[in-house]
Amino acid sequence: MVYPGRPSSGCQTCRTRRIKCDETRPHCNACVRSGRECPGYPHPLDIVLRPQKAFNRKNPAMVAQRSTTDNDIDTKADKSRSCGLRPLPCLPVTSGSTTFPQVPGGLYLPMEDTVTAFFFNSYIYTPRDPLIRPGSMEYLPQLYAAAPFDSHLRLSALAVAFFCVAAWTRQENLVWRAQQCFGMALARTRSALQGDIERDYDNILMTLMLLYLYEEFISIKENKPSPKHHLRGAVALINCCSPERRKLPLSDTLTNAIQGEIVYSAVDERCPLLQTPKSWPLSEGIPELASSRLMMIATPFVKLRERWMKFFARADTANIEETEAILSEARTFDDRFLGWTYSLPKHWYPMPAAFFPQSVRDAGAYEGRCDCYTDVWIAETWNNYRIFRLSVQNLIYRCLSLLPNRTDEIESTLRTTRALATDICASVPFYLGSQTGSMRITDSRVEYPAAEPKHSRQQAPLIGGWFIRPALDTLCSMENLPEDLVEWARGQSIASPTLILANSQRQPNSASTSADRRLGLTNKMVFSWFRSNQTPTTTTSPSSSVEPESPLQHLTPTSVEPTLTEAPLVKPTAGTDDLPKLWTPSTNKKLFFGGAVFFALSLLTTRRALVRRFKATIPPYYTSSVYHKPEVNGGMEAFEALHLATINVLSFSMMASGGVLWAMGVNSVEDIRAYVKKRMAAGDRELSQTDKEMEKEVEEWVMKYLGKRIENGKLKDLSEPKGST
Template sequence: MVNTGRPSRGCSVCKGRKIKCDETKPACSRCLMSGWVCPGYKSKAELIFRDQTDSVIRKELQPSRVTASCGRRPERPSQSLPAETRVREVSPSTVDRATSFFIHQYVFKGQASLRGNHEYLPALLQEDSGGTLGTIIAAAGLAGLANAGNATTWRSEAYSLYGRAIRQLKIALDDPVQVKADQTLAAIMLMGTFETIASADADSMKSFGQHIVAAARCIELRGPFQFRNEASVKMFLQLRRLIVMTYHQFQENIPYTLKRWSSWAEPIQRKDESPANRFSELNDRLAAVRAKIKHDSICTPSVVASLLLSMDNELESWRSTLPPSWEYRSCKSFNPSTNTYESHYDVYSDLWVASMWNNYRSVRLMIYEHIMCTTLKYGLEEDKELLQIATTVLRAMADDVCRSAPFHLGHRSQTDIGIPDEIPDDVAIPGGYLLMWPLYLSGMLLTTPTAQKRWIASKLRQIGVRMGLRLAFSMSENLLRMDNNSFSENKVRFIGEWYPK
């Protein structure tokens, strides 16, 4: 037994989480708030004197440096040491492995000035690793590991962690301080991410939407003073994208409060992010137009086209005024072995800009797909021109989404070289989560050629395998089931067989 100085008096749980313990008796408030069982505190004697036997043995078993006096290493202890004194390697816990997997695959870790996906999480997690945020990150990471390795046991453990995160979240939402914390909002958003990782059925997508609505309510509750740091703004921008996507899918009005929240965040945003606010306003109006078409049962192709094309004109006007920082470089590969859909690819300034361009393309895909579907179902001979216009735009936007795939999946080079079909194992692809929906929308179009559908399906499967993302697997399988449902190879054929005479 040796004196080792003055160690922390806190409970072992707080010390393990590397946070300050308030030492409240009989149980510290940190444990109570996080749903942990507080083990209590050691006696004064235990704090001052600790058993150093294991530490001494480890030091004795480490190879010593060459001594100056004899120029050789001392002999190592005999390998026939008693079992209780042998050194054993300690493997990281399942939770630590799951957390590392999620951070590696889902969090963009570029330079501080670059934006990507979930880049604010490491800092938030460091402040409170054992709270709700740490639990849901571990749950999502474990679900990803389970899917990547098809491990049923891990999948069960992931849902167990998810249940614990929900219980912790309920406690946080009842606390007037925690309910407004960045960690709480991030945890709610990640619960939606967990649903897309762990499952891919209709119920999971419904749960995803519910989590997005809950996060939106949390934004309202936090008020205008929530945007006190860059992490808060980044979370809001990510949430806004998810809200817009969710309401577009349901063809419903986007909540008006989203515009008010954007005005709260705008003062602290970077200057080159202001076009995203204008884009959000355009999405508000587009969602209102599509909701009107739905609720008023408007089915005349010329009327539908008139309403939607006016919004598309505004989108094109918005695109023409984008700042230079939004520009991207188009590259062509001269490698004959490069895949057809990767011979032309685009490189962007960062993942955030790349995802904003794909958001713009996705909105145009929805506009022209709506026009095409209405014309195919209700159109007359004089509406035939609408099909040709829609086909041209749909093909162009789908091609642009495909050209963004290499950048999202880790290819950052601006040189005209070939891109390997397989992503190296040591390369993380956090951009895959941002690419998934635009890529799927492009593959689902009737105007997308069969070969391109299959290529998109292969990319979605790569995302699913690498990130353990079950929704990406499901998307890939859906595209392969419908890969013959395309009339884009022969316009004469599709007008003759698909167009109602």
């Protein structure tokens, strides 16, 4: 077979013109220089898999059969587009099936496949430590591929995927697609719940997890608490399922995920407690995995939280015995959580950042601290540990507040709480890096700290904000934390597009921890357009009189003190005016082109009026011009003429003013002042020589005239006798 040559990867315009394309991204320089529109570059897969035109010419029958197949596929695709979806190119083959999936006539990538690939690669296919237990989302690609085209599982996954991509690309049409898929998924889920639940238990439970995730995204977007309706539905589904069915590997993983969400909701004091399932805990866990051991310790704590809430809701909070019992059990949980840290391998412990770029410091680092981890999953596990301990410490503090003479214990609890909160703040730069606003997903300008003295890139930049947001929300709802720390955490939470799915803007950092220091990102992106801009405020630097003792100092095999480096001070900016400005960039050009368009429209209107009046003077057919008397209203004619003259003068004045300002380079009031000063300075230089000559003449005249007067006065004084008065 003859080698046809390497296919061209240039843009279509350069290929049509038969010139060399430099393949510059996003538009080639040849198209830019010639003023042509660059259509972009073909996909690498389209370059490799070229259509076999020569083969088609030799086989006319195959061409006819292929065109018929393509028409059938296009017809099916058009029908699917009416409901917002497209069929997959091929479907999985079951073990009992004797037919093979038909290969589609053309290779195309539907939008559904694009958004799901983005979601899977960004949030699921990320490297993690072997001691991290696989979650429920690891099974989603497998279930998604095996699910029918219009199933509730596929529709719910598409709803989440469309929403994630919409948050990153800011395309409102994708939000509409997500809402459409969400509504269809709800209808399919209702139908599935009326069928055989035992047989479709895994798919329904995964669907409820995805719907709950979509519900969380919507709550973040609308800035309101999540109702957790679908999480409650998942609990009800688990109660209806037999224990034997839940013990299957996939079912156990999904049930463990639901159990984890219940635990996280229990430690979140901003929302009411969820009713736990009939059998608790739902999953026994895997003791060999560090993340599973942590969840095994936290799961029984939910019952203690319920016990405390019932006790606190009663009027007899002065019951010392019950308070002592709850306090003792809470301390037991705290010891278990602390003991969990001793069982971790050495590479799990956080290390101070050896590579700490200045851009990350400027973006925001509380007290100049930054801890680095092996991957984001280990960092998330550590923050989960801190969240659990903060909830336990908060419960201990409340119990001690009800007991007499516990001042020393309260102070110890407060120190531990502040140390845990500071460790959470130290992990924020590791998640978010130097990003201070909305950027492209693959933007190489974003820098991240690293434990080694070299440049580092985030392994999963899209889920960083999603992981750090719960920890920051916990800090915002905690009691007895330093005010500056809470304000700083609140600024991160606002900034988190977690999404977050919500890339507002992070404000520059100062040595003091400000609430608006990192605005625009906790979710760093997960959803970058769900952020709000805020003006920076200045606060005093955190007091160093009370130095919280970090629990990691006596846990790490090699105790390393994190270096506290102060971030550069940034002068606070004055408050900005929210009113629209009179002068905006390129105002002169806008005025010129706007006036030109207005002048063109006014000329068109004038010509139309003249033509209409001219046609009115022409007599109708078979009518003599002698007898033709058109209707004329002098007042209206004068008003119309005045109106046309006015708009012509105004439009021409606008265009002329814009052109003059453009030619003079004036775009603002400051430019006008600078122009006037420049002209005055030029005039002064021209007149400077003349002024000097005039001054010299005046000086000579004054000296000549006054000199004579002075000389005459001196002579007169000498001629008079000294004794005369």
